[in-house]
Amino acid sequence: MNITKYKGWKHAATRYKKLRLVSFEMPWSWYHLRHDILDENRDVVLFTKYPNFWERLILKRRSPDFLESWRPKERACTRVSKTFDFTYTLKSGEVQKRRATCHLERRTWCWRWIPWIKTQIISMNVTFNDEVGEKSGSWKGGCIGCGYDIQPGETMEQCLRRMEKARDF
Numbered sequence: 001m002n003i004t005k006y007k008g009w010k011h012a013a014t015r016y017k018k019l020r021l022v023s024f025e026m027p028w029s030w031y032h033l034r035h036d037i038l039d040e041n042r043d044v045v046l047f048t049k050y051p052n053f054w055e056r057l058i059l060k061r062r063s064p065d066f067l068e069s070w071r072p073k074e075r076a077c078t079r080v081s082k083t084f085d086f087t088y089t090l091k092s093g094e095v096q097k098r099r100a101t102c103h104l105e106r107r108t109w110c111w112r113w114i115p116w117i118k119t120q121i122i123s124m125n126v127t128f129n130d131e132v133g134e135k136s137g138s139w140k141g142g143c144i145g146c147g148y149d150i151q152p153g154e155t156m157e158q159c160l161r162r163m164e165k166a167r168d169f
Contacts, residue, residue, distance in 0.1 A: 027113035037076040038104040038122070040156065046076040077103050077125075084160055088132050088169065096136065099129040102156045105147075123147045124159050133169030143169045 037046045086100035102124050111117040127145040136142030148167070150159045 027111060029112050030109040030119070031112045032107065033110045033115070033118065034106075034108040035073075036106040036108075037073060037080065038106055039080045040082065040104070042104065042106075042122070044106075045080055046072055048073070080104075082156055084157055086126075086128065086132070086160065087164060090134060096132055098132055100160060101127045101129075102160060104150065104156065122150050124150050124156055124163075126160070126163070 031050075033050055035048045035050075036044050039045050081101050081103040083099055083101045086098045088096045088098070090096065104122060105125055106120055106122045108118055108120045110119075125145070125147050128143065131137065131142030131144055133142035146167075146169075148159060148163045150156070151162075154162075
């Protein structure tokens with residue numbers, strides 16, 4: 001087998017030579033297309049659109065810079081977030097009482113090469129004021145935040161109560 005040089009890299013597919021792994025995008029793999037911050041009525045407060053495969057290939061559009069897109073998201077999240085009481089019971093019977101700050105997010109994905117095939121998920125992002133869970137207070141630490149999928153027609157508080165019953169930290 002011949003070893004070819006391309007930009008200084010040696011490509012070889014023999015078991016005696018170092019194998020260079022190559023990855024490429026499959027047409028049916030999911031790509032993050034849009035991220036929305038929603039208010040309590042599920043109206044869009046802020047959105048970030050990411051370019052799809054064809055926009056990146058033909059129009060040379062790039063994804064927004066992380067810091068440029070993060071600061072407006074942080075301001076929008078603090079504007080629409082709500083705070084609720086959260087109670088978690090450990091396996092030992094000890095009760096942890098925390099304050100949970102919640103806001104809604106909608107994320108949209110599309111197929112990489114076929115952008116009209118899409119899926120959306122609306123989830124609730126939860127941040128606790130202190131560690132929650134079995135490992136809270138230990139060197140490993142407990143959970144300080146999580147996300148949970150919200151059902152259609154469900155409010156943030158109803159989703160948080162459902163999470164209290166179903167989720168183990």
